[in-house]
Amino acid sequence: MAKLKITFAGGANTATGSNFILEVGDRRLMIDCGLYQGEKMVDEINRQDFSYDLSKIDALFVTHGHLDHVGRIPKLYNDGYIGPIYSTPPTRDIGELIMMDSLSILSKDSEREGTEPIYEEKDVLAAIHNWHTQKYHEVLPISTSEGVLKVRFLDAGHIMGSSMVEFEINGKKIVFTGDLGNTPSPLLKDTEEIKDVTYLVMESVYGDRNHEDQDFRIQKLKDIINKTIKRGGTLMIPAFSIERTQEILYYINDFVENGLIPKCPIYLDSPLGINATAVYKKYQSDYMNTEVNSIIKSGDDIFSFKGLTLTKDKKDSQAINDDHGAKIIIAGSGMSSGGRIIHHEMRYLSDPKATLLMVGYQAVGTLGRRLQDGDKTVVVHGQEVKVKCEVDMIGGFSAHKDSDHLLGFVESSAESIKKVFIVLGEPKSSMFLGQRIVENYGLDITLPELGETVELDI
Numbered sequence: 001m002a003k004l005k006i007t008f009a010g011g012a013n014t015a016t017g018s019n020f021i022l023e024v025g026d027r028r029l030m031i032d033c034g035l036y037q038g039e040k041m042v043d044e045i046n047r048q049d050f051s052y053d054l055s056k057i058d059a060l061f062v063t064h065g066h067l068d069h070v071g072r073i074p075k076l077y078n079d080g081y082i083g084p085i086y087s088t089p090p091t092r093d094i095g096e097l098i099m100m101d102s103l104s105i106l107s108k109d110s111e112r113e114g115t116e117p118i119y120e121e122k123d124v125l126a127a128i129h130n131w132h133t134q135k136y137h138e139v140l141p142i143s144t145s146e147g148v149l150k151v152r153f154l155d156a157g158h159i160m161g162s163s164m165v166e167f168e169i170n171g172k173k174i175v176f177t178g179d180l181g182n183t184p185s186p187l188l189k190d191t192e193e194i195k196d197v198t199y200l201v202m203e204s205v206y207g208d209r210n211h212e213d214q215d216f217r218i219q220k221l222k223d224i225i226n227k228t229i230k231r232g233g234t235l236m237i238p239a240f241s242i243e244r245t246q247e248i249l250y251y252i253n254d255f256v257e258n259g260l261i262p263k264c265p266i267y268l269d270s271p272l273g274i275n276a277t278a279v280y281k282k283y284q285s286d287y288m289n290t291e292v293n294s295i296i297k298s299g300d301d302i303f304s305f306k307g308l309t310l311t312k313d314k315k316d317s318q319a320i321n322d323d324h325g326a327k328i329i330i331a332g333s334g335m336s337s338g339g340r341i342i343h344h345e346m347r348y349l350s351d352p353k354a355t356l357l358m359v360g361y362q363a364v365g366t367l368g369r370r371l372q373d374g375d376k377t378v379v380v381h382g383q384e385v386k387v388k389c390e391v392d393m394i395g396g397f398s399a400h401k402d403s404d405h406l407l408g409f410v411e412s413s414a415e416s417i418k419k420v421f422i423v424l425g426e427p428k429s430s431m432f433l434g435q436r437i438v439e440n441y442g443l444d445i446t447l448p449e450l451g452e453t454v455e456l457d458i
């Protein structure tokens with residue numbers, strides 16, 4: 001029997017800031033090193049020193065490229081970590097885009113507030129330099145004082161390249177889910193089943209809610225586009241640059257090519273979204289599902305259609321202002337907490353002909369959350385803006401499993417699981433999911449506290 005320890009250094013009792021340490025004998029391995037997002041004081045938390053000795057961490061495994069899973073990696077190198085990083089190839093590419101993007105956001109924030117940046121470009125470059133890739137199911141053996149630990153990535157189906165990390169020692173497994181995808185995804189393969197797991201550390205972002213189904217969300221998107229365009233308005237879609245943007249493009253590609261929406265200009269006004277779409281294209285044959293691959297093989301570029309303009313440069317983005325007609329603008333950030341969407345919101349939130357369509361999770365404290373909660377006056381860039389446009393939400397576009405599917409995900413290992421650690425969710429969401437797991441499978445569950453260390457036998 002091996003003894004191991006897990007420290008919940010981040011992502012406990014909150015949906016962001018994913019960061020866990022797994023100790024197996026003399027080895028200390030980190031899973032994710034994400035930025036906290038949304039809540040007040042996050043800047044302070046992100047700046048804090050790591051609560052453990054970085055020189056004693058042997059390796060970092062990254063589940064996927066989202067900011068709340070990779071955003072503090074450069075700070076690791078800034079603060080003295082010199083070890084390797086492992087992830088799938090798309091996660092490395094997306095992680096690089098996200099770290100570079102957050103570098104520019106964080107340095108602008110620091111300039112404005114007169115503080116030192118959390119990290120610098122050299123730290124991002126150090127991370128990229130030390131970043132190794134490993135495909136799904138490839139085994140990385142790590143020798144420990146308790147025996148050989150085998151590490152594998154399994155497909156989480158959340159964004160391109162997203163993984164669960166499975167650690168196996170003496171035939172027993174512990175799995176960190178990272179974020180779990182809203183399977184079936186229009187683009188990605190399904191989340192893999194987990195088998196014979198002893199300890200499960202699982203996400204719970206949507207632990208207390210269910211999504212609309214896929215047909216409903218496609219229909220609703222189509223209806224909202226038609227309604228807004230027919231009244232000559234602007235449809236703003238604040239979209240996360242990774243996955244959501246590509247999903248929306250994929251659906252609009254279908255609407256346009258089948259004449260299901262009126263002709264209108266469509267702007268992808270997001271340098272990060274444009275770059276991420278290129279990563280999706282790069283890996284599409286290996287990492288997308290068979291249905292999408294057969295569409296691509298038939299000759300259709302799923303991310304390109306009539307009317308679509310990619311506005312990577314600032315001047316092209318500003319030129320959207322000269323378009324006074326009906327249009328669709330897809331721009332980051334997904335929670336309206338920054339990015340180019342803010343400029344469009346300042347202009348169109350007060351326009352009764354316009355629509356703001358939110359297509360993902362909106363963290364507490366963000367502008368997106370206030371708009372979702374129905375605030376009629378919001379402050380954008382220090383300026384008061386009246387909200388007169390239509391505000392709508394499609395939950396089904398979330399890249400996360402909903403409550404029913406999170407519950408269903410546990411089932412394939414329900415016989416072998418000794419304990420489920422519920423993380424990466426707001427407390428009420430984690431608690432609700434925990435209760436359902438207890439009621440349905442009679443499993444032992446825990447909602448770990450931030451900073452808590454647990455000792456386990458495996």
Ligand SMILES: [Zn+2]
Binds near residue numbers: 064066158179
């Ligand atoms: Zn994620």
